[in-house]
Amino acid sequence: MSPALDLSNGVSASLSNGHSLPHTNGLHTNGGSHPLKSKPTPPPHTDGFSTLAIHTGSHPDPSTGAVIPPISLSTTFAQSSPGVHLGFEYSRSDNPNRRALEELLASIEVGGKEGLGFASGSAATGVVVQALGGARVVEKEGRDGERVRDVEVPHVLSVNDVYGGTYRYLKRVASEGQGLDVTLLDIENATEEDIRAAIRRNTKLIWLESPTNPTLKTLPIPLIARIAREPLPGSSSVPILLGADLVLHSLTKYVNGHSDVVMGGVIVPDPSSHPAPQSLVGRNPEARQEQAKKFYEKLRFLQNATGAIPSPYDCWLAQRGAKTLGLRMKAHGVNGLKVAKVLEAHPLVQKVIYPGLPSNPGYKQAWANLSSHARRWIEEEVVPLSSKSTTSSAASSYAPTPLSPPSPLSSTDSLPPSPLDPSSSSPADHATPPRDGFPFSGMVSFSLSSYDAAVAFLQKSRLFTLAESLGGVESLAEHPASMTHGGIPRAERIAIGIDDGLVRLSVGIEEAEDLVEDVVQALDYVAGLGL
Known part of the structure; x- marks a missing residue:
C-alpha cells in the first residue's frame, strides 16, 4: 500500500466544481440512530x-x-x-x-x-x-x-x-x-x-x-x-x-x-x-x-x-x-508583491522571500502551482496594468512600479491550486511566468542583519501589528525565531532558514501606498540606528 x-x-483555496453530499447521522453519532436518505446529487455546473x-x-x-x-x-x-x-x-x-x-x-x-x-x-x-x-x-x-x-x-x-x-x-x-x-x-x-x-x-x-x-x-x-x-x-x-x-x-x-x-x-x-x-x-x-x-x-x-x-x-x-475569500486574496496578493519589491530594493534588507518575485528560487514552481484561473487573472488584469504604470518618485526612492488594485471578478482567485486537482503539474507544463513578478498571497519574509535589527523594525512599524498568526485583513508582523517557531531548537531553525534576523509579514488589504510608506520608514529607522 x-x-x-x-x-x-x-493559505490555499481553489476553484472547484465539486459538491459535498449531506452527512448521514448513523456514522458519527452516539449510536443507534437511523441514517436519513441523502439528497439527490446536484447536477454538475461551472460556477x-x-x-x-x-x-x-x-x-x-x-x-x-x-x-x-x-x-x-x-x-x-x-x-x-x-x-x-x-x-x-x-x-x-x-x-x-x-x-x-x-x-x-x-x-x-x-x-x-x-x-x-x-x-x-x-x-x-x-x-x-x-x-x-x-x-x-x-x-x-x-x-x-x-x-x-x-x-x-x-x-x-x-x-x-x-x-x-x-x-x-x-x-x-x-x-x-x-x-x-x-x-x-x-x-x-x-x-x-x-x-x-x-x-x-x-x-x-x-x-x-x-x-x-x-x-x-x-x-x-x-x-x-x-x-x-x-x-x-x-x-x-x-x-x-x-x-x-x-x-x-x-x-x-x-x-x-x-x-x-x-x-x-x-x-x-x-x-x-x-x-x-x-x-x-x-x-x-x-x-x-x-x-x-x-x-x-x-x-x-x-x-x-x-x-x-x-x-x-x-x-x-x-x-x-x-464568502469574500476570492476578493481578499487578490488584494493580499497585489499588496504582498508591492511590499516584497520595496523590501528587495532596500539596501538594509539581506534577503527577501516571496515566491512571486523573479529572484525567488521557487518562482517557476510557484507559477506552476497557481490555478489556471489565477494565472488568467494575473495575465489579463495584473500584468497589463503593471506594464502601463510608471515608477512613482513621490512615495519613496525604494518604491516599485505600482500596481492597480484588482477588479472584483466572480470566478477567479490568486491562490495556490488544490493538490487534489489532477491538472496540477510541473513548471514545464505551463507558460513562462510574468517577467516582473506576480501576486502570490500576502505572506512576505525578509532577513535583516541581526535580532536587534529585526526587533527595531517590528517596534517602529505603525501599520504592521506585532502579533502571531496571519491571513487577516489587517497587516501583521512577527519574529519567527522567538515567536511562532521558538520551540524548535536553534540549530534546526537555522538549518531551515529561520535566522535571528528573519521577519515575517502578513500583508493585509489596507491601502498599498500606506503599507509601502510604513515599511520604508521602519527600515530607514533601523538604518539610522546603525544596526
Whole structure:
C-alpha cells in the first residue's frame, strides 16, 4: 500500500466544481440512530470560486426567509421517536452551522467531496495523525527464510520546514506520545532518489506544507505524489490514489480572514469525480474509491469521538469570511508583491522571500502551482496594468512600479491550486511566468542583519501589528525565531532558514501606498540606528 499524501496549507483555496453530499447521522453519532436518505446529487455546473463560496451551504431559512443562515446554538435536537430525527441529534456529532461550513469547504476545494471542521488546525492535524493507528504485530521473513513476528509502527515522512505547531505535534505528541516514527526531510532540495529512500514499507503519511511557513518554499506536489504512488520494492500492492489524499487548512488564517476564529478543516477528495490516467490510478479504481471512503469515515468517527469540533458561532463566522475569500486574496496578493519589491530594493534588507518575485528560487514552481484561473487573472488584469504604470518618485526612492488594485471578478482567485486537482503539474507544463513578478498571497519574509535589527523594525512599524498568526485583513508582523517557531531548537531553525534576523509579514488589504510608506520608514529607522 502506498502512503497517504497530505497537504497542509493554511493559505490555499481553489476553484472547484465539486459538491459535498449531506452527512448521514448513523456514522458519527452516539449510536443507534437511523441514517436519513441523502439528497439527490446536484447536477454538475461551472460556477466559479466566489460563486461557490457565497452560495454553497448558504440558503434562505425556510421558516423565516432569512437570507443568511441563523446560528444554531442548541446542543441537542428533538426526535419524533427514538433514533428518528431531522438529521441532527447532538451538536458534537453534527450541527447545522458546521454542516453548512463543511459543505462549503468541499465545494471550493477542487476535487473535494467531503469536508470536516475542527476546533483548530492543530486539532485537525491530531485527528489525521491518530487515524494512522499505532503499533501492530506483523509477520515478515527472517534471515533463514522462516516467518517471524515483529512490531511495526506507522512512519510519517514530513517536510522539515513545517509550522511550529505541526513540529510540536509531530515531535512531542505523535513521536513521543503515540509512538510513531517521524522523519523530517528537506523535500525542496531533495532528489527523487532522496525521497524514495526516505519512504519505508511502514510509511503511512507524507506530510507537506506548501508554501511553507515562514520560509515560503513551494513544493513539487505532483512529483511527490507520483513517487508516493509507486509500489515499494517487493510489494504486490497497487497504488490507487491520485495526488494528495486529503488537504488540511488552518481556517483561522485566510479562509476566515478576520482574526476572530480559531479553526481547522480537512477536505477529502471524490476519487470518481476526476478520472486519472490508467498509469496513475492503477488497475483497481474501485478500490481507490473505497479507500477514500473508509479514510473519510475514520476521520469523521474521530472528529466525533475526540470532540475536537468548532462551535456553531465559529462555523458561522468562518462561512461568512469565506464568502469574500476570492476578493481578499487578490488584494493580499497585489499588496504582498508591492511590499516584497520595496523590501528587495532596500539596501538594509539581506534577503527577501516571496515566491512571486523573479529572484525567488521557487518562482517557476510557484507559477506552476497557481490555478489556471489565477494565472488568467494575473495575465489579463495584473500584468497589463503593471506594464502601463510608471515608477512613482513621490512615495519613496525604494518604491516599485505600482500596481492597480484588482477588479472584483466572480470566478477567479490568486491562490495556490488544490493538490487534489489532477491538472496540477510541473513548471514545464505551463507558460513562462510574468517577467516582473506576480501576486502570490500576502505572506512576505525578509532577513535583516541581526535580532536587534529585526526587533527595531517590528517596534517602529505603525501599520504592521506585532502579533502571531496571519491571513487577516489587517497587516501583521512577527519574529519567527522567538515567536511562532521558538520551540524548535536553534540549530534546526537555522538549518531551515529561520535566522535571528528573519521577519515575517502578513500583508493585509489596507491601502498599498500606506503599507509601502510604513515599511520604508521602519527600515530607514533601523538604518539610522546603525544596526
